[in-house]
Amino acid sequence: MENIYGFTHYSFFTDMSELASKHNSFDLSLGLPDFEIDERLKYYLKESVDLDHHQYEPLAGNPMLIDAIIQFNLKRTHSIPLEREEITIVPCATFALHTALKCVLNQGDEVIIIQPSYYTYGPSVMMNGGTPVYCDLDHDFNINWENLQSCLSEKTKAIIVNSPQNPTGKIWSQEDWNHLYDLIKHQEIYLISEEIYDTYCYDDKEHYSSFIHPDLRKRTFCIFSFGKMFHTTGWKVSYSLASNDLTSKFRCHQQYISYSANAPAQYAIAKYLHVFDPSQNKVLMQRKRDLFNELMKNTSLEIESPSEGSVFQLVNFRNVSATMTDVEFSKWLTIEKKVACLPLSAFYNSRQNSDYIRFSFVKNDELIIKALEHLRKNL
DSSP states (O other): OBOTTSOBSSOHHHHHHHHHHHTTOEEOSSOOOOSOOOHHHHHHHHHHHHTTOOSOOOTTOOHHHHHHHHHHHHTSSSOOOOOGGGEEEESOHHHHHHHHHHHHOOTTOEEEEEESOOTTHHHHHHHTTOEEEEEEOOTTSOOOHHHHHHHOOTTEEEEEEESSOTTTOOOOOHHHHHHHHHHHTTSOOEEEEEOTTTTOBOTTOOOOOGGGSTTGGGGEEEEEEHHHHHTOGGGOOEEEEOOHHHHHHHHHHHTTTTOOOOHHHHHHHHHHHTTOOHHHHHHHHHHHHHHHHHHHTTSSOBOSSOOSBSSEEEEEOTTTOSSSOHHHHHHHHHHTSSEEOEEGGGGSTTOOOOSEEEEEOOSOHHHHHHHHHHHHHHO
8 A cells, every 4th residue: 555655654674574573583674672771771761750751841852961962972082062052852863854854845856865775765855845866875885976976956955864874884984974065065955964873883983973064064954863872762862963043944843743752761861871881882782793793604695794883784695595586585584584684675765676685783692693593504
């Protein structure tokens, strides 16, 4: 069944998770953590409830959380200095992206989406009256600047970038942001930069935000997620950064859609940010990535490049099947081999076939070990 925009009501992401549940498979398809959160977060949430944080917070968000965000971003390796008027607390990253598009798009404006990309981007553009223009990454999943330049037109109004990227795990560098600005500086083009996996950058990589760039900053909506950072996706608290002018536009639309985010959770996160060590996130998730990748070597599947960031790993399956499409292979692996994944084609508007499947390693070590051992024995 399709809606008025031509998109199906349910995504392939939902389908694969339901398939895994139906066939009692090890589910590595979605980026949903299955392990405990920090006990301190639970303590602060209980404290918040006891202090009666049950009503709407201000439109901008809990002032204590906004102050904590300022301090947190100053402590980054690549520091992001912020003013209070540039920060807005939102329910989730998807809401922030949709609202940012609403701020800048007029009917018929074009938005460049660099793909493979998350499945909500295209529908959000269309629901805001825009036209998605899809720009494919190179075969090695690096940005092809000539290809991006060819996608630009007089109608281009925005570009959506995700770094670290889901599903490829690629990270944009300072040089990448500089190159992007050089392409768009002569035109009124806005940047929507989803940086929700910012604390998951591995090996010698460090997160470098688009919001640090002095010129991009003036035309950027930069989106972060506490749900991803703290493994609390159900708490529904994220934040958006934008210039004073863009923030005013953003909040103008926000007040008519959700107004504010989860009040008890905002208090808890504000308290927790003062004791949170982001390096622990990196250590935890890099260890899981390395465990996953090391065990994958014992199977017939091939990792061509370790994920630089995010909580996902792309894997080439052509050593196992030269004929199946990535959708067919994903379903076969989930049903017959009892390990669930996602086909890379699910991240392309064209649904074009590929040689890759995506796994999530934001899981208990026990699940990762059991799933990969099962593949070693049965693949």
